[in-house]
Amino acid sequence: MATIILASPLLFIPIIVIAFFLGVSVFFIVKQQTSAVIETFGKYSSIRNSGLxxxxxxxxxxxxxxxxxxxxxDVLVETKTKDDVFVRLKISVQFQVIKDKVYDAFYKLENPHDQITSYVFDVVRAEVPKMKLDDVFERKDDIAIAVKAELNEAMSDYGYDIIKTLVTDIDPDVQVKAAMNRINAAEREKVAAEYEAEAERIKIVAKARAEAESKRLQGQGIADQRREIARGLEESVDVLNNVGINSQEASALIVVTQHYDTLQSIGEETNTNLILLPNSPQAGSNMLNDMIASFVASNQIGEQMKKENAAKGIGARPKKKRTPPPSSSSDTDVSF
Structure with missing residues (x-):
């Protein structure tokens, strides 16, 4: 009779453990965009790419x-500009390991970040001291290009490709920034003052032109008013002459009428402070008499000046005989 011996399950546990560790040590996974460097007894053997x-x-x-x-x-570099201003620059370097040069990138450099940082410091501190502070802001792309060219030349031998370099921040000293802000504010205030002055000048010119036009129109209106008044007086005198009233009587009548019209217009205003002097009933005739007397006196003075000028002309040239003009009563007598 055969005897069946069943192995204990505990005997399979060591076998399973050994198989698991052998599987782990034999197979491994390399992630995407990653390369694994394999060494055999401490010596470089191969490079494995993504997959099992x-x-x-x-x-x-x-x-x-x-x-x-x-x-x-990101590398922060502090340096000095040509005009002795200390400034901090933030340089962002984007780089990548060349797939065909994984061996160089792994074995030739212990710490690639320190290597790149050293080159960035060297280039920035060589370029920025040649520029003034304003030029650093305006020519930051030139600084980035110089850093990229230097890094590409140096790092390509180590298996690194410099994709792009960017100057992402320029930070001058705090006092320098405050001074720059004051200069900028003063410049803007200057421009604002210029615009305000120009606007004020335009308003003044426009106001002056408006006043000039107003005065011109006002003067034209006064001239037209006086022209119409004179025309009305002339028509009034003609009408009065047609009814048998002579010019002197007509003038007296018109003056008196205007005098009382003025008194009536003043009386219609309740809040007026105007006082017409003189305001007696005979004021109109007195005014007319004064006007006639002044006209007569002015005519007499003019005739006297003509006689004196004629006498001076005769005394200066006695040899020349002058024929006196025929006498005319209209040259000596003025009647009203």
Missing amino acids: QFKIPIVQRIAGRVNLKIQQL
Whole structure:
């Protein structure tokens, strides 16, 4: 009779554990955009790319993994400009390991970030002291191009490609920034003052032109008013002459009428402070008599000046005989 011996399940546990560790040590996974460096007994053996890979346990090992993605390193550099202003620049360097040069990138540089930082410091401190502060802001692209050219030349031998360099921040000293802000504010205030002055000048010119036009129109209106008054007086005198009233009587009548019209217009205003002097009933005739007397006196003075001028002309040239003009009563007598 055969005897069946069943193995205990505990005997399979060590076998499973050994198989698991062998599987882990033989197979490994490399992620996308990553390369794994394999060494055999401490010596470079191969480079494995993304996917499921295997190695010989104990004999081979993963020396390291290299990131093939684009990386960014921010470097802060403090330096001095040509006009002795200290300024801090933030340089952003975007770089990537060249896929065909993973060996150089892994074995030639211990710390690539420190290497890139050193080159950035060297280039920035060589370029910025040649520029004034305003030029640093205006020519920041030139600084970035210079940094990229220097880094590409130096880092390509180590398996790194410099994708782009950017000057992302320019930060002068606090006092310098305050001074720049004051200068900017003063410049803007100057421009604002110029615009305000120009606007004020335009308003003054426009106001002066308006006043000039107003006075011109006012003067034209006064002239037209006086012309119409004279025309009305002339028509009034003609009407009075047609009814047998002579010019002197007509003038007296018109003056008296205007005098009383003025008194009536003043009386119609309740809040007026105007006083017409003289305002007696005979004021109109007195005014007319004064006007006639002044006209007569002016005519007499003019005739006297003509006689004196004629006498001076005769005394200066006695040899020349002058024929006196025929006498006319209209030259000596003025009647009203």
